[in-house]
Amino acid sequence: MANKEPKVRVQNLTKKFGDLLVLDNLNFEVEEGEFLCIVGPTGCGKTTFLNSLTRLYEPTAGDILVNGIPVDPKKQNISYIFQEYSSFPWLTVEQNIRFGLEIKKTPKAEADANVEEMLDIVGLTKFRNYYPSQLSISMLQRVAIARAFATKPELLLMDEPYGQLDIDLRFKLEDELIKLWKKTGTTVLFITHNIEEAVYLSQKIMVLTNKPTSVKTVLDNPLPLPRDVVSEEFVALRNKVTDLIKWW
Amino acid sequence: MTEKKKRVLFGALGIFIFLCIWYAATTLTSLGKVMPDPVTVLAGFFTAFVEPIGTHSMIMHILVSLRRMLIPYFFGGVLGVLVGILMGWYKLADAILMPYIQMIRPIPPIAWIPLSIVWFGFDEGSKYFLIFLACFFTIALTTYNGVHSVDETLVRAARMLGAKDNQLFTSIVLPTTVPYIFSGLQVALGSAWATIVAAEMIRSSEGVGWLIISGQEVGNMTQIMVGIMAIALTGLLITSIMRGVESKLCAWTVRGK
Amino acid sequence: MKGKKKFQINKYFFISILSICLGIFVWWLVTDGLGIFRSNALPSPVKVFESFIKKWYETKPDGATLLEHLIASLQVALGGYVIGAIIGIPLGIFMAWNDKVDMCVRPVFDLVRTIPGVAWTSVMVTLVGIGFLSKALVIFISAMVAMVINSYSGIKQTKTVHLWVGQTFGASNWELLTKIAIPSALPMIFTGLDVALGSAWTTLVAAELLASTKGLGFMIQQARGIFRLDIVIVGMIVIAITGAVLSSIIQWLGRKMIKGGRT
Numbered sequence: 075m076a077n078k079e080p081k082v083r084v085q086n087l088t089k090k091f092g093d094l095l096v097l098d099n100l101n102f103e104v105e106e107g108e109f110l111c112i113v114g115p116t117g118c119g120k121t122t123f124l125n126s127l128t129r130l131y132e133p134t135a136g137d138i139l140v141n142g143i144p145v146d147p148k149k150q151n152i153s154y155i156f157q158e159y160s161s162f163p164w165l166t167v168e169q170n171i172r173f174g175l176e177i178k179k180t181p182k183a184e185a186d187a188n189v190e191e192m193l194d195i196v197g198l199t200k201f202r203n204y205y206p207s208q209l210s211i212s213m214l215q216r217v218a219i220a221r222a223f224a225t226k227p228e229l230l231l232m233d234e235p236y237g238q239l240d241i242d243l244r245f246k247l248e249d250e251l252i253k254l255w256k257k258t259g260t261t262v263l264f265i266t267h268n269i270e271e272a273v274y275l276s277q278k279i280m281v282l283t284n285k286p287t288s289v290k291t292v293l294d295n296p297l298p299l300p301r302d303v304v305s306e307e308f309v310a311l312r313n314k315v316t317d318l319i320k321w322w
Numbered sequence: 323m324t325e326k327k328k329r330v331l332f333g334a335l336g337i338f339i340f341l342c343i344w345y346a347a348t349t350l351t352s353l354g355k356v357m358p359d360p361v362t363v364l365a366g367f368f369t370a371f372v373e374p375i376g377t378h379s380m381i382m383h384i385l386v387s388l389r390r391m392l393i394p395y396f397f398g399g400v401l402g403v404l405v406g407i408l409m410g411w412y413k414l415a416d417a418i419l420m421p422y423i424q425m426i427r428p429i430p431p432i433a434w435i436p437l438s439i440v441w442f443g444f445d446e447g448s449k450y451f452l453i454f455l456a457c458f459f460t461i462a463l464t465t466y467n468g469v470h471s472v473d474e475t476l477v478r479a480a481r482m483l484g485a486k487d488n489q490l491f492t493s494i495v496l497p498t499t500v501p502y503i504f505s506g507l508q509v510a511l512g513s514a515w516a517t518i519v520a521a522e523m524i525r526s527s528e529g530v531g532w533l534i535i536s537g538q539e540v541g542n543m544t545q546i547m548v549g550i551m552a553i554a555l556t557g558l559l560i561t562s563i564m565r566g567v568e569s570k571l572c573a574w575t576v577r578g579k
Numbered sequence: 580m581k582g583k584k585k586f587q588i589n590k591y592f593f594i595s596i597l598s599i600c601l602g603i604f605v606w607w608l609v610t611d612g613l614g615i616f617r618s619n620a621l622p623s624p625v626k627v628f629e630s631f632i633k634k635w636y637e638t639k640p641d642g643a644t645l646l647e648h649l650i651a652s653l654q655v656a657l658g659g660y661v662i663g664a665i666i667g668i669p670l671g672i673f674m675a676w677n678d679k680v681d682m683c684v685r686p687v688f689d690l691v692r693t694i695p696g697v698a699w700t701s702v703m704v705t706l707v708g709i710g711f712l713s714k715a716l717v718i719f720i721s722a723m724v725a726m727v728i729n730s731y732s733g734i735k736q737t738k739t740v741h742l743w744v745g746q747t748f749g750a751s752n753w754e755l756l757t758k759i760a761i762p763s764a765l766p767m768i769f770t771g772l773d774v775a776l777g778s779a780w781t782t783l784v785a786a787e788l789l790a791s792t793k794g795l796g797f798m799i800q801q802a803r804g805i806f807r808l809d810i811v812i813v814g815m816i817v818i819a820i821t822g823a824v825l826s827s828i829i830q831w832l833g834r835k836m837i838k839g840g841r842t
Contacts, residue, residue, distance in 0.1 A: 432785045434815070
């Protein structure tokens with residue numbers, strides 16, 4: 075098997091805010107099409123980590139390579155679903171979903187098709203002309219998800235997108251996410267503080283340490299999809315991850 | 323370089339560039355025939371602290387204008403807050419008083435000047451009346467809005483826990499209303515300052531507004547600019563003090579700059 | 580339950596009407612009724628109403644009808660206002676978007692903004708004489724200042740997460756400004772338009788009191804000189820109503836143009 079360049083390669087990523095060292099020399103790789111969940115103790119800089127990855131925060135030191143070249147949102151197809159609600163209140167649902175496609179100057183026919191597909195997958199076709207102020211919270215997150223997937227990203231970053239939702243909705247959206255991921259083959263980096271969610275979704279789990287944050291370990295998650303949250307293997311893995319986070 | 327140092331440096335640079343442009347415009351173009359250069363104006367401004375213009379020195383002019391504004395501002399503020407709270411809390415007071423406030427507020431305070439001159443003459447009384455008007459209605463209305471913005475659920479929760487009316491008042495209503503009161507106070511300050519300058523320009527024998535109008539009457543542009551400088555600096559001083567007081571009292575809300 | 584609420588509104592509405600009627604009655608009482616105030620100190624509501632009707636076609640005592648004064652005032656005010664908006668809004672946006680420009684211009688601007696528009700009247704009159712231009716310039720300054728302040732605030736308040744969405748999609752700086760910051764700032768820009776209008780209108784009245792030969796401010800200044808307080812009050816009322824109408828037009832425009840229910 076030829077040694078393929080990993081989709082994402084992070085070397086010596088360090089981020090300081092003034093004198094405060096948040097990220098300390100992180101090194102890891104993510105293969106193409108992989109679903110990586112990132113967990114760690116609260117406040118360990120997971121969001122800083124993802125923001126530094128996309129150069130929203132300039133790293134103090136280190137290299138971030140996507141497809142072998144330094145990360146560049148203008149050249150590469152990256153989407154980011156933030157923790158806060160980020161749909162644009164002045165655009166309708168459809169216009170929101172279309173936003174990324176317009177920035178990337180996708181040809182109209184293709185953009186139209188993508189938008190239709192996304193509206194259908196998240197079940198918001200009937201609400202396409204509604205404004206975010208008229209939508210419920212669950213719908214708002216779906217708009218953000220649809221917008222992120224509409225550009226068929228090669229790299230998708232998600233920062234605790236389901237944190238504020240109730241359990242039924244969360245399970246439903248997690249299943250939707252896996253469906254989308256399988257369909258598009260996107261590489262996904264998914265931050266969560268919910269270990270069950272991490273074990274449910276991931277192929278690999280990266281555990282971060284407390285500040286100054288570095289990579290503690292990366293676990294494989296070989297459980298076959300779809301996963302059963304009450305099966306022995308699931309619970310065992312979940313406990314293993316919990317222990318790794320707790321005893322640091 | 324720290325953020326703060328950067329800000330101060332660029333700020334000073336901005337002012338310097340502005341003064342240079344002003345200087346160049348007045349010395350190199352025909353603008354200099356009608357407008358004095360910044361050096362002349364600054365000299366005139368500082369000289370006025372020792373040599374009086376008219377009957378007063380610069381410091382006296384500024385103090386007179388401030389006095390004329392701050393006394394009615396205080397009363398307008400106190401009364402405005404009281405009436406605003408009254409109207410916000412008691413629907414009856416709201417029904418009786420609000421129509422008057424809604425009808426009188428759209429009249430710019432400056433439009434009251436002719437009437438106030440007839441009623442109170444040319445001296446201090448008419449100016450106090452004017453500034454009082456300028457402040458009272460705005461502050462009453464913003465205070466009213468503040469009281470109305472109190473979260474119903476908070477009040478109900480407190481009542482359930484047995485809070486009496488005056489306790490409700492001091493622990494929930496007042497803190498919620500304070501940012502609104504300050505917003506009203508700041509708007510009223512700007513309005514009062516504009517009104518006192520206008521009132522002094524129309525009829526007075528001292529004060530920063532008088533500096534400007536008397537300069538206009540004899541075509542002395544330097545004096546006009548000195549007056550404008552005095553107004554700008556005094557205005558800046560009071561707004562800074564206002565912001566300082568507000569940030570101390572309203573530490574938990576973040577208001578835009 | 581709904582029926583009860585409707586009744587409640589009617590009750591307070593009725594009280595308001597009663598309050599106003601009472602006020603007008605007291606006004607009449609102290610003027611015409613009991614003669615406590617003479618008409619050169621406080622005219623009766625009847626006289627004010629009469630003068631209001633008459634002034635629409637009567638050019639005495641100041642040389643123009645109410646309508647002519649109103650139009651003259653509106654021309655100057657709107658002229659200076661529109662130019663103030665055309666320059667002020669882009670200026671405010673530019674200052675807020677560009678950090679270096681912001682740090683340089685802000686202190687100068689903070690100094691200038693404390694100068695009430697009316698103070699510039701003397702400068703303008705000395706430079707260009709009494710007339711349309713000096714008033715328009717003064718109004719332009721006061722309107723522009725309000726526009727800059729509000730447009731600036733609007734852009735500064737752009738949510739960081741919204742900008743981040745654009746950045747991760749690879750938007751250029753120009754796209755971030757035009758597709759995210761400006762639409763996001765639109766409600767505040769309209770607030771600026773409203774505030775600037777109020778500022779322009781007040782400055783207009785002041786300018787007309789000081790240096791004008793027509794307009795509503797001129798009209799009430801003249802009327803005071805000959806103790807026609809009824810005309811003064813008519814003028815004040817028309818000034819107030821016009822200001823309120825203009826403001827509601829801007830607010831209506833805002834509701835139409837600001838998408839997403841953000842007003």
